[in-house]
Amino acid sequence: MIRRTLMSGAFALALAAGTAFAQDTVKIGLILPMTGPFASTGRQIDGAVKLWLSQNGTTVAGKKIEVILKDDGGTADTTRRLAQELVVNDKVQVLAGFGLTPLALATVPIATQAKIPELVMAAATSSITEQSPYVIRAGFTLPQITVPLAEWAAKNGIRKVVTLVTDYGPGIDAENAFKSRFTAAGGEVTAELRVPLRNPDFAPFLQRAHDARPDAVFVFVPSGVGSIFMKQFIERGMDKSGIRLIGTGDVTDDDILNGMGDVALGVITSFHYSAAHPSAANKAYVEGYKKLNGTRPNFMSVGGYDGMRMIYEALKKTNGDASGDALLAAMKGLSFESPRGPVTIDPATRDPIQNVYMRKVERVDGELWNVEFATTPSVKDPLHK
């Protein structure tokens, strides 16, 4: 009995200490796939978060920032459990990260119940932010970057297109967005191919695309396999039979573009970020990132970097008030100059409004880059109007 009283006393003390500590520390729970097939996403974002902290310090608006990194290995129920523990045990004020759509979706009930922002840095299915008013996005959505590409294709002599997407949320989003905008602009989608997420060989799908003799193949695949896809595209001689390859920027991901070699030259993609974006902010970003992490930053990293920026800016606006609703309100409508260009967080949909660029892979100074050649300014997610 006495022991129990002692123990509960100790507990109360520890709790009191905890809350006192929490008052001048803002904790951010960063949940990323650091292992497994999507580990490269986690590494990029983690690298960007570290860069942000090294550049901007760990104190903002009088609060100390503490980032707690957790690995979910890309498994949804682990993500959810980690989120739950971060909220209950670590008393985090922001849940951030989320490498894939199901991981973000599994966490929505936690963030909603805890009334803290769920800051999605990578997952790109449009519908995530609809699930709860506590979900806010720093990255991009696939329809957002696909629509300008469909318009560009229709204007540039492409009439018949075969779409080839990976069979999961973002892929289907991309397929639908491309098809509706492209057909509205007078084009025709002659075949819609969906490749299983776990697929070792693109040969049969590419052969189908080839046999349909389109003007171009529109492709969305997650960044890692993009290069395998591209090599097989060239190997099949599709470029020589006059079929163009257009796609979202995942295919020519900056992270691995250099490894692809010359097969990537001339591929046209649309995206919200290129490491070759010609701005001072981006040059500094790419240099800083390379120096700290040793690799070139990609679009995932920029989502992580700007996610941290959103937290810092919001804390400045609230004068350090880190309660969930205050932070969320402060994040809505934020406008800033990101390495990717100007970004505004749409207060209505909590999705970023940003420029989408048309890019072409070129060799500059011995390295391959996605060189931007046209800009569609301030694109909103077309599904959230």
Add this chain to the structure above:
Amino acid sequence: MLTILLDGIAYGMLLFLIASGLAVTLGLMNFVNLAHGAFAMAGGYVAAVLSNRLGVPFLLTLPLAFAAGAALGAALEPTLYRRMYRRPHLDQVLFTIGLVFMAVAAVDFAFGATQQYVKLPAYLSGRIEVAGVGIGVYRLFIIAVCGLLAVLLQWTLVSTRLGSRLRAAVDDTRVASGLGINVNAIFMSTFAFGSGLAGLGGALGAELLGLDPTFPLKYIIYFLVVVAVGGTTTITGPLVASLLLGIADVAGKYYAPKLGAFIIYSVMIAVLVVRPQGLFARATGAASAAAPIAHALPAARGSRLRPWEIAWPIVALAALAMFPRHAALMNEIAILALFAVSLDLILGYGGIVSLGHAAFFGTGCYAAALFAKHFMHEPLAGLVVGAAVAAIVGAATSPLVLRGTDLTRLMVTLGVASILYEIANRFSEVTGGADGLQGVVMGPLLGQFAFGLDGRVAYLYSLTTLVLLFLLARRVAHSPFGHSLQAIRDNRLRAGMMGIDVNRRLAAVYTLAAAIAGAAGALLAQTTGFASLDVLDFHRSADVMLVLVIGGTGYLYGGLIGAVIFVLMKDLLSNLTPQYWQFWVGLVLVIIVLVGHERIVRPWHALADRFTRRANAPAPKAAQ
């Protein structure tokens, strides 16, 4: 048409090249080497580094990749693998999975998590037209290289002195060494050669299969399929199986892209149901006279509960009082423990090894989630529904696991789980597909206790279910029915002769295990309010197998102990090093096997064993 055929052949040839080494170790040496893909990965990385960073010509990197794989094999065989030959298959699984984890993390550490490329020279890329049919030059090259190697391999095994020595050494190690054959050297060179072939395959295949640290985990299923379908006693078997699978996969995806992924698994199940030993097995039952699947198990004692058996639920409750902040983690442990207990019923008692137990876990999970979404929010009803639906699936698929060897069953169960995975993915209107099932709202338990953020209700709910179903499983295991199962496990023929209806009893326990696994899945769906495809994924089946093997099979408590060890270890290590925790988990697994998990998990048994052994017989081989 012809293009598709050639693509399929090239793909199949590549599978063959990598899998042939696995066929050799599994078929000839009777060793389950799940780390085989790691040798392929090593070869791939050697080729990538040599050609990209050092500018070595591509053709030269291929023999070097072979050499790297072979060297790695030659180094590991005498130091690590040799100790494992006489161990039960499940120990081998645990050991080699541990090696895979270490390899994955080590490669990640050295080269990063991104895709690597092997740059092809110009003369191997592009395409030629032959009679109007376009053929990729590189695919032709793969077919040529692999075809040549297949012929060479077959010739070596059948017609050379080395081959006959190897076969002699395998058939009867003792006699072979009595005849002056250096068995150890033969095994080592065979193992090294198989690893070398894998290394070469990894280098050749980087272009088609990709190359990143998860390579060994991603493709091990394909290699196992090849070996299981082809049988392990010849080289022609795996070759034909690889070609069949390669062509079926590629052609299936071309002609029926909607069915794509189903085809490879359906073909496999169909073949294994008709010919459980694989397409080209020798008619002798040599392969099934394998090492025991698990450790010798303690004889079933009385069914009366002993005092310490009542203690564990109390400890589990006390854990909540002491660590209230970790309720969510404990909930995960309880669910995994229940899942592992269900596997122990079929594996430890029925002797059925399964690499697809997630089929039932996932079925229960989706059933409970859908039930809550569309019919009723009451958790208890959902739990029953989850278990019932899983039981139906279990009963329906039970005829598939009654025949064949351990490998057959591993692959058939894996196939069933993979097909369910594809179904869940395909019917995304119902299941939410790859995004997961949204909008599962769970009502309060018994109308009273809502599942809160702190996870306490969830844990108590899962724990109660675990205790009750555990008692049920225990009851069954200690009943005459359970004893008859153990008789079947130990000797099927004898059990049949005694008048036990072997097939019906196995089907019954399989169904029961499916129901319990389904209940575990339902608990996950209910306590997380979410269901996503990874509940049906291969890694879920593999994890539960690891859990059970860590804890020990055939006494039900193994599932509980294993789950506690596995989850705590993972959580602890991944908190310390979110990037590279897999390496340390792998190391722990390897150590567990090397030291002997009997000695770690159940030291009292090891001691008792030693006593009885000393008393009964001098046990010549036991020192191994």
